[in-house]
């Protein structure tokens with residue numbers, strides 16, 4: 153069986169959940185082999201976790217020489233690894249870096265690229281959700297090594313013991329790849345709430361909050377949810393951009409999405425319309441968000457949300 | 469300085485976007501426009517030009533159907549100096565790989581650019597991969613997904629907000645820059661701008677003009693194949709209640725309990 157490369161998404165060796173989802177998908181296609189760009193010291197520890205989730209092999213590419221540069225060196229290293237391993241596919245997490253490394257690798261290896269897959273079957277057929285979630289498209293890479301970037305939450309995390317054997321891979325990186333320099337890095341502060349893209353419940357606020365996110369945050373905490381925001385709320389400076397849900401923010405697909413004071417513009421829908429259950433609170437009964445909801449309340453979020461939060465607390 | 473800004477012509481997101489029977493995006497039957505996310509790229513290109521204050525020239529480049537000339541024209545109205553549309557029957561149905569090839573060849577024909585500026589994503593494909601592919605093809609550094617852009621001579625510095633960190637990334641021109649909608653409002657064309665645009669040079673090139681073989685691009689040679697497209701089933705209409713004296717909160721709580729969220 154051929155190897156299927158999974159590029160590990162991590163912060164200093166802390167593996168992020170979407171990587172485990174990729175391993176689940178990789179097992180459908182072949183023998184999962186993870187690619188870890190990081191410190192060799194962390195190799196064994198990381199390989200154990202990846203092995204638990206199905207990685208037969210873990211290629212460790214020491215990143216001491218390249219971590220200060222954007223994207224290009226990783227694409228070069230992967231090109232060399234693809235030549236050596238001749239994998240059945242290479243899977244990436246759909247994020248800025250995963251997409252761009254895949255893009256450069258596509259050109260280097262003469263391979264087709266599918267972005268933002270939400271599913272992948274044993275024949276390599278990828279499913280995408282396009283046009284703001286209004287269409288479902290299936291497709292396949294027909295040329296070269298299939299390169300596929302997968303959205304977070306597209307597959308379950310499965311624990312299956314596999315060897316997780318460490319193999320150091322020494323890549324040769326050209327000077328030309330070391331030109332876009334990462335001058336400074338500021339890690340994101342943990343909010344204490346679940347991560348937006350991973351949360352089972354998301355409670356969002358828009359312009360209708362008038363800048364007061366307290367009712368949103370309190371309801372979120374009562375439900376154990378993540379907090380989201382519309383672009384209008386972000387543009388107004390009420391919430392940081394990392395909270396934005398939509399076309400130019402995060403795509404979320406939780407069990408429950410609660411939209412408060414959000415009209416439901418197409419660009420917002422693009423980031424939330426595949427949520428399993430959708431609830432909205434909006435003053436305006438004509439708001440387009442109501443076309444999407446399983447349950448809607450026409451009312452003022454400033455009175456409705458605190459009352460719901462109180463009810464929830466009472467029942468606990 | 470020589471700046472090329474890549475602008476895509478896309479079906480209007482607020483219209484009913486569709487696919488053709490061959491599973492390509494319907495780019496003719498649905499009203500199109502300059503991708504809103506590329507307006508931010510035009511804006512940043514113009515700001516860089518204004519800051520440089522010399523004979524910097526901004527060329528708007530688009531690969532698309534004949535109608536896509538509208539996107540180039542809008543960029544000219546906003547203030548770009550020259551426009552180029554690459555249009556050829558053979559390009560229809562091209563995937564990212566082929567599109568980036570045509571763009572790269574066109575950039576080379578326009579001349580040695582100091583900066584190639586792109587949007588963060590096209591609003592139809594949302595791939596966010598063409599800028600990196602262009603950088604790879606042109607052998608240039610990429611400084612991408614900028615939420616803030618600063619230039620000083622031939623130095624470019626950006627802020628890039630990824631999922632886990634905010635990074636400051638720097639590079640030396642020539643390079644490929646892509647910008648997000650966080651970079652700041654794009655200007656509207658002024659009346660003067662609209663009038664001036666009519667006199668600006670606007671060329672249409674074919675594949676032959678770029679020396680690209682028709683067999684390298686288009687649907688039939690795409691490196692990815694769409695097998696099926698289907699409209700998502702509409703969501704079944706939900707229950708909507710009007711809040712009166714707290715009834716909304718009670719009803720919502722009951723709904724959440726019935727769905728076991730509480």
Ligand SMILES: Cc1cc2nc3c(=O)[nH]c(=O)nc-3n(C[C@H](O)[C@H](O)[C@H](O)COP(=O)(O)OP(=O)(O)OC[C@H]3O[C@@H](n4cnc5c(N)ncnc54)[C@H](O)[C@@H]3O)c2cc1C
Pocket residue numbers: 357358359360361381382383384385396397398399400401402412413414415416417418419420423433434435436439451452453454504505591649
């Ligand atoms: C290229 C592009 C990309 C974009 N990307 C995104 C994106 O990623 N995410 C995103 O969200 N948007 C995005 N947008 C913007 C989008 O088009 C809308 O402008 C935005 O989503 C509107 O935010 P909103 O619903 O909070 O505000 P509005 O549309 O102003 O709606 C506010 C709503 O609040 C309701 N309301 C007011 N007061 C109350 C109250 N007291 N109680 C209850 N309800 C109340 C009103 O009835 C109204 O429906 C993008 C736009 C473009 C052009």
Ligand SMILES: Nc1ncnc2c1ncn2[C@@H]1O[C@H](COP(=O)(O)O)[C@@H](O)[C@H]1O
Pocket residue numbers: 474475476477503505506509529530531532564567571585586587588589590591593594595596597598599
């Ligand atoms: N056909 C095209 N013509 C001009 N520019 C394009 C085209 N396709 C993509 N681009 C540029 O590449 C960016 C990212 O596109 P994409 O990778 O398709 O999401 C866009 O914002 C444009 O700047």
